[in-house]
Amino acid sequence: MIESKLKKPGKLVKFRGRRCVVQPSSDHEMILLKPLGGSDDEMISVFEPILQAYDKIEDDQFELPDKSDLDSFLTAKLLYDAARLSFRQVSGPFRCMGKLSFRPRSYQLVPLIMALKQAVTRLLIADDVGVGKTIEAILILRELLERGTIKSFAVLCPPHLCEQWQKELADKLDIDAVIVRSSTVAGLERKIVGDDTLNVFNYYPYQVVSVDYVKNGSTKMPAFLKDVPDLVIVDEAHTCTKNLDFKKVSQNQQRYELLEKIAKNEHQHLVLLTATPHSGKDGEFKSLLGLVNPDFEGYDFSNLTIAEKRKVAAQFIQRKRKNIEKWLEEETPFPKRTTEELPYTLSSSSDYFKLYQDVLKFARGINTEGITENKARIKYFAALSLLRGVMSSPAAGYEMLQKRKSKILEPIEITDDEVKDNPIVERWDEQSDSEQIEIIDRADLSDNEWNTLHKLAQKAIELTTIEKDNKVRLGAEQIKLWINKGQSPIVFCRFIATAQYVAKILRSYLPKDVDIRAITSELSDEERREKIEEMAKSPKRVLVATDCLSEGINLQDKFNAILHYDLPWNPNRLEQREGRVDRYGQPGWVDKNGTLQNTIDVKVLFGEDNPIDVVVLKIIIEKIQRIQNTSGVSIALADNNRSVMDKVLKEVLLNPEKAQNQFSKQMKLDFGTSAELDELDVEITNEIETAREKAEKIRSIFAHESIMPEEVKKDLHEVDEAIGDVATLEAFVLAASKLLGANVEAVPGGYVFKKTNMDDWMASALGQGDKIHFSFQSPTPQGFRYLGRNHRFVEQLCHRIIANSLDKERKGNKAARAAVFRTDAVSTQTTLIQFRVRNVIREISKQHEMVSEEMFLWGYEQTPEGIFTLTMDKCKELLHTSNALDISKERQEIIFEKELQHFQSLHPDFIKVVADRSEELVNAHTRFAKYIGAKRFEAVIPVLPPDILGVYVLIPNPKI
Structure with missing residues (x-):
């Protein structure tokens, strides 16, 4: 039997020649040993009843x-810092800090504090785009794991974000989570060892699950609900709402039903993440809050009592970027965004302008006599779809004009709901990039009308050159300017055909060494991710994408400029696009002079003689942006935007009696000539103002400005003292590497390790390559690897310094x-x-x-x-x-x-x-x-x- 004193947690012992620390164990016959300075993965379980004599556990201590x-x-501080940086279990109130590969910003601890105030964590985190909600969530996750509050977790997210979450968990927490979706389940099941009661949901403790995989089906949702992990984190939670205003089955509704069933367990830990909690509809906003607390669904958020405000504020946090940029006197390196308009004219390209006029004339002349109101409205949608395609690019116009699928489609009954909302105006949470040909096909056009479209299609295909398309020429010139400056831009397009067309033009216009790729919904999630990762290897790169990449996926470490090639008809989409690169973690870019720039350039292409572009940009987008810049709140028009845009489209395009009044000789919109447009301007302004007041009221209540920085500052300082801050890490790595004979050279943005004469263990821990560029900065400059305290190289460097110091036989270099x-x-x-x-x-x-x-x-x-x-x-x-x-x-x-x-x-x-x-x-x-x-x-x-x-x-x- 082992002496009882040797089984006490914290005792230093020796086992099989290795120095270990006894860890707490829930089984009195099982002794848990952790190698001194080792990780949790190196933990040893010793079953005392079968312990052999030669395997005895012995008392140990450091010799004086x-x-x-x-x-x-001069090397004494190295030993002190090596020990501090090797610690993973820290003594302060925040248990998770020693297990992080990064140093969180102070403001990112506020949701963690909120979580720790609750017996069961239920939070809706709705901080601004790019602030770091993922980091805030994984801080909570790691802390609950360290406290023993949870033993398992699942991240529910859209399928295209699974790899991103898996990488974040691995890089920042050193947690190896499995991805659960249709393409991975079979492989995961083959690895399960045990009886028939085990499945992917109860066998793997750490999961990243595609919400679409488990949202429906007779077996998947019940299997997940039967073994829901202790903590569930839901990313892009705004896609999981129910519509309380009117009942309608949708993908969002199915996702909501899944979350509703998860939330019914009052002991379930649940964290919801979204940058857009309020879509403009109170019902959807309440449904999200109702998941964290069912009482919230019955609240009147326009007239909350003090008690209700306090109750909601305990579980909901929403902060704007400008409110946290210098929180706790800590500078947070958000990039600076500059936005400029890039106007072009159709009229200066006579052939393209003629096509536009012909399509406009066709749209206005579609026959709606003798048909029902519903069918007439579908024809109206088809006309708008054609116009939007031609306005996007001649390639998209051609796709729409020449396709005819009605001969092979089964008859589809058109419902009242479908004709109420204009499908051409995208929903605020919609990421479709199809050409909507099915709408044209369902318009029941006559043979003469189809013949006209086919003729227009031939005209469109002749315009797919940079000489005849002013829009693509201006866009290409801007892209070339950015590439020459050293920037890596993203071009956002509305349609698949436009993205492919723009990419083709750019390949012929730009130098051959520029990597240009088009990514659309035609590619699977895995293919999109692979292509983006491949592009990161190219020094010069241009990504042409549709809105399938405008939400959720992080692109800030690879791209730093945005060209809105097509104006979205929903203004919220602009912010979502720009949020892919304008976010915390944007490393900036190095200009031709070798200077690091931390700016995001945004250009907005619009047609000066395109009435729709002018209305969308001048009346809607610019108004919203002015209010957001002055008030600091995000404004969501949501589906109300559809009705407003519907009126604009009718007024500007489809009213032939007023056609002459809408344009001057230069085809520029003159708002002063139309009383109806003036009325629309007022209506849109009122709509935006109502949304602003609602958003401002919510943000003022739930920004958590009552949590004073001083209350966090002392604990953060103690953590830095206990485990070392970034400056400590940098000084230690440089000094320790030099002591051990490594060749380290300072360069702009970081350092370079040269592997010449380097010990094998150091070279292996650093990774592949003869020269390794690394940095201690977060965000990490482009072309550098981040070296955090939990990096394998840092861990081994700490252990080597300590081991060499304790080795009495070693002489020098210790x-x-x-x-x-x-x-x-x-x-x-x-x-x-x-x-x-x-x-x-x-x-x-x-x-x-x-x-x-x-x-x-x-x-x-x-x-x-x-x-x-x-x-x-x-x-x-x-x-x-x-x-x-x-x-x-x-x-x-x-x-x-x-x-x-x-x-x-x-x-x-x-x-x-x-x-x-x-x-x-x-x-x-x-x-x-x-x-x-x-x-x-x-x-x-x-x-x-x-x-x-x-x-x-x-x-x-x-x-x-």
């Missing part, structure tokens, strides 16, 4: 440094465990001691224990009056002493051995140091528990005696 460990004091030197920094003999301290943190209410580690500096001065202890701040100041002057080796050994003789008498002081530190931690946990309203109490139990990692004696320089 002796004179053989004497070395240069961090000093002991040093004696002269310095001007002290006036009397002073001793510094590096303690490696372990604490067992116990959460009483859950009987959950965790072993944490931290470095603690302690020191004392020897004076004729006695020994005086130093503060932690003074010790850190002395540790950074750079003017260390050598003294003879013999003299060092004499002084050091004499100092070690004091240690026996100082043993009670060492115990008191650790006890005082544990009391400080208790106070910190108590303060934090009080702050988050927690009733549970956490005990901090020090593991004694503390390990002594280093001892350093500072001798004052003799005064001359």
Whole structure:
């Protein structure tokens, strides 16, 4: 049997020749051992009843440094930082910090604090596009895992975001999550070991699940609901609403029914993420909030009571970017966005202008006599579809004009709902990029009308050249300017045919070394992701995309400019497109002079003599943008936008009596000539103003400005002290690499590792390539790899520095465990001691224990009056002493051995140091528990005696 003292959590033991720390175990016969400085993946489970004699667990402790460990004091800080940076279980209130590969911004901790205030986490996080909702969610995830609150989780997201989430979890949390969707299930099932009760949902603890895979079906949804993981995170939650205003079956409705069933379990942890929680319809907004708390569905958000405001504010957070850019006096490097209009004219290209006039004439002349109102409206939709296609590009116009599928389609009954909403005006959450040919086909056009369309199609195909298309020529010229400056643009188009056409033109117009690709919904999610990743390898690249990429997917690390080739008829789509690159994590771009630029250039192409473009841009988009810039709130017109746009389209295009009044000789819109347009202007302005007031009211309540930065600042500072901040990491990697003989060179944006003469373990940990460009910055500059504290190279570097220091046989090139030197920094003999301290943190209410580690500096001065202890701040100041002057080796050994003789008498002081530190931690946990309203109490139990990692004696320089 093993001695009971060797089974206590936090105890340092030796097993099979390796130094380990005993971890808490729920099974009294199972001993969990974690290699000192190792990761959770290296944990060893020892079943005590079958433990062999030669496998015995032995008591262990760090040997005190002796004179053989004497070395240069300039490397002492390396040992201190190596230990700090290797810690994964920290002692402070935020348990997750040691497990993160990044340092979160202070404002990103607010949702975490909100989550910890709840017994069961239920949150709707609706921060602005590009603020970092993914990071905010994974902070909550990691914290709940570390506290033992959850043991499993699932991220529900649209299928095209699965790989992105899997990568975020791997890169930032070192969590290997499986993707569950139709293409992966078979492979996952083959790996399941066990009986027939196991399936992908209860076998794998960490999952990224396609919401479309589990939203329906007789087996998939029930299987998931039977074994819902402890925490569910829902990304793009606005696509999972139910419509309370009128019942209608939709994809969103199916997703909502799934979430509604998940949320019914009152013990289920649930986090919803969306940048657009309010679509303009109160019912959909309430349905989202109803998932976190069913009471919220009955609230009148235009007239909330104080009690209701407080209740909702506890579970809903929505902040604009400008409100958090300097939160906690911490500069957050959001890029600066500049937007400019890029006007072109159809009339300057006579052939294209003639085609446009012919299509307009056809649209106005479609015969609607003697048919029902519904069928007449479908013909109207078909006319609009044709006009929009021709306005987008001659290629899209050709696709629509020449296709005829009605002969092979079955008759489709047209419902009242379908003709009420104009399908040509995209919904606020719609990402369709098809040419909507089915609408034209269902318009029941006559043979003469089809013959006319076929003739127009031939005219359109003749215009697909840069010489005859002013729009594509102007767009190509802008793209060329960006490429020459060193930028990587995205061109957003409305239709598949337009995207393919623009990409083809650009390939002939731009140099051959520019990688140009068109990505549309014709490609699968996997194919889109692969093509984008391939493009990242090309120094010069242009992505031509449809709105299938305008939502959710992050492109900021690969692209930094946007050209809106087609104006969306829903203004919310502009912000969603630009949010793909204008977001936290945008690394910027290097111009031709080698200067790093942190700007996002946006150009908006519009036809000056295209009445629809002018109305959309001048009356709707510019009004919304002005209000958003001045008020700081996002405005969603939602489906009300369809009715407004419908009126605009009718007024401008399909009223032949007013055609002459709408245009001057230059075909430019003159709003002063139409009383109806003036009325529309007023109606749109009122609509926008109503949306603004609603958004402003919601944001003012739920921005959580009541959480004061000072309440977070102290805990963040303590975390940085315990595990090292970014500056600590950078200084350590450079100094430790140099000590071990690596060749590191500073370059603009970061550093370069040259693998010449580098040890094999270092070269392997850095990855492939002879020269490795790396940076400690987040966002990381383009072309550099991010080196965070949990990177494999940093972990191994820390372990190697510590191991070399403890190796008494090793001579030179190691961090000093002991040093004696002269310095001007002290006036009397002073001793510094590096303690490696372990604490067992116990959460009483859950009987959950965790072993944490931290470095603690302690020191004392020897004076004729006695020994005086130093503060932690003074010790850190002395540790950074750079003017260390050598003294003879013999003299060092004499002084050091004499100092070690004091240690026996100082043993009670060492115990008191650790006890005082544990009391400080208790106070910190108590303060934090009080702050988050927690009733549970956490005990901090020090593991004694503390390990002594280093001892350093500072001798004052003799005064001359």
